[in-house]
Amino acid sequence: MPIDGLNYLRGRQGHYTRLKLFILKRKNFIRLSGLMAGTGALAGFQSLHATAGNACSTAEKNLRNPAIHQIVPITRDERKERITRAQRFLLENKMAALIIEAGTSMEYFTGISWWPGERTMVAIIPASGEIIYICPGFEETRFRELITVGQKLYIWQEDENPYEQIVLALKEAGISSGKIGIEEQTRFFIVDGIRKTAPRLEYVSGDPVTIPCRMFKSEAELALMQKASDITVAAMKTGISNLKEGISSDVISAIINKAHTDMGAKPEFALVLFGESSAKPHGSIKPQQLKKGDIVLMDCGCKVEGYCSDITRTIVFGAEPTKRQLEIWNLEKKAQAAGFAAARIGTNCERVDEAARKVITDAGFGPGYKLPGLPHRTGHGIGMDGHEWGNMVKGNQLLLQTGMCFSIEPTISIPGEFGIRLEDCVYMTGEGPKWFSQPAIAIDKPFV
Numbered sequence: 001m002p003i004d005g006l007n008y009l010r011g012r013q014g015h016y017t018r019l020k021l022f023i024l025k026r027k028n029f030i031r032l033s034g035l036m037a038g039t040g041a042l043a044g045f046q047s048l049h050a051t052a053g054n055a056c057s058t059a060e061k062n063l064r065n066p067a068i069h070q071i072v073p074i075t076r077d078e079r080k081e082r083i084t085r086a087q088r089f090l091l092e093n094k095m096a097a098l099i100i101e102a103g104t105s106m107e108y109f110t111g112i113s114w115w116p117g118e119r120t121m122v123a124i125i126p127a128s129g130e131i132i133y134i135c136p137g138f139e140e141t142r143f144r145e146l147i148t149v150g151q152k153l154y155i156w157q158e159d160e161n162p163y164e165q166i167v168l169a170l171k172e173a174g175i176s177s178g179k180i181g182i183e184e185q186t187r188f189f190i191v192d193g194i195r196k197t198a199p200r201l202e203y204v205s206g207d208p209v210t211i212p213c214r215m216f217k218s219e220a221e222l223a224l225m226q227k228a229s230d231i232t233v234a235a236m237k238t239g240i241s242n243l244k245e246g247i248s249s250d251v252i253s254a255i256i257n258k259a260h261t262d263m264g265a266k267p268e269f270a271l272v273l274f275g276e277s278s279a280k281p282h283g284s285i286k287p288q289q290l291k292k293g294d295i296v297l298m299d300c301g302c303k304v305e306g307y308c309s310d311i312t313r314t315i316v317f318g319a320e321p322t323k324r325q326l327e328i329w330n331l332e333k334k335a336q337a338a339g340f341a342a343a344r345i346g347t348n349c350e351r352v353d354e355a356a357r358k359v360i361t362d363a364g365f366g367p368g369y370k371l372p373g374l375p376h377r378t379g380h381g382i383g384m385d386g387h388e389w390g391n392m393v394k395g396n397q398l399l400l401q402t403g404m405c406f407s408i409e410p411t412i413s414i415p416g417e418f419g420i421r422l423e424d425c426v427y428m429t430g431e432g433p434k435w436f437s438q439p440a441i442a443i444d445k446p447f448v
Helices: 005-011 017-035 041-063 076-092 104-110 137-146 162-172 188-197 207-214 219-241 249-262 275-279 323-342 349-362
Strands: 095-101 122-126 132-136 152-156 179-182 202-205 266-274 295-304 311-316 379-381 388-392 405-408 412-414 418-420 424-429 432-435
Touching (some): 076 104, 076 207, 095 104, 122 162, 132 162, 137 152, 188 202, 219 266, 219 295, 249 295, 275 418, 295 418, 323 349, 323 418, 388 405
Parallel strands (some): 179 202
Antiparallel strands (some): 095 122, 266 295, 295 311, 412 418
């Protein structure tokens, strides 16, 4: 889909998916490790296993739903179309090629999921011609098993310079001068190695190619994101059904992650916060045990065939909500609805944030990002990465267009009390936004 390149660069906001997920996963690992430390380690593990096992009955009901298993991967033909689209953007931006390291964009264009280790492995999309791969020699057999698009493969041995193979591949593709686009997640040592080996080439950001390719989702991509969302809803229901007094947040996280796995998804994160900790949007390192009357905030997501979900619900456990809890929950719901209403084709992304934030500041919170109030942007883009381009934040003039996907999650954080977040993701259609997950109905009805 056509889009003005300058608007992309103006509208692009930094995303930090890998950092966020690493932090959340590391926190969960550290907490669970702590639970199992010392003389009570075995008993703690058995208790965790038993509680997670009790969750299976709910997860098994979800597993019996045949729709859960109707997952259709991205086809080879669609990946070829993506490469063709990238080549069109390369030509429009006067780039000779795009270099992509192992990571999300590599998987997007080729279907190859490869961990970015210390050995250089890249794909090259030339402005015309076949995609090219450069791979460590001892990985050749395994790598060839993964290739579904293209056939050109250059290998380098342990005692060789991998960047010479990259330059050779470019030269044999007819590229010895001009601009080379570098995909944003390509690490510095790779870029530096290529630059030193071929100093006469010009190295530029590949964003004008990769962003317009990945930002707008196809029907197949939307279907996978919908599947991921459906599975997360079911997993969160399993977590909620296992809340009980005295249980730790880590145990509930483990239950939700297990439910994701049982339904065929890859769990990405299950942030569970009780009481005052819910006022910290990305959680606390302090151990948490559930008490009656506590706010419970769950922020969870998974991947299905590489595509993400991201949903947050906030409820009150084991007691009627207080007047204060109910008041803030209803204000949060009103703010989320305002953000949704502002999301219209041709409207700036910042309008979504402005509309949701106004509801909260008009109620006396903030202003701006001040606490108590909404301390972060109202939403982030989402797709193969949990946080992608197209953030709903002040200053983002990018226009909403069909196929864009993003969250609407205007947290209300009140330090020392609690936090309320309702988060659902939408995709833009010609008629406006559509929810991947239906918003919560009431504080005691988190799901439709």
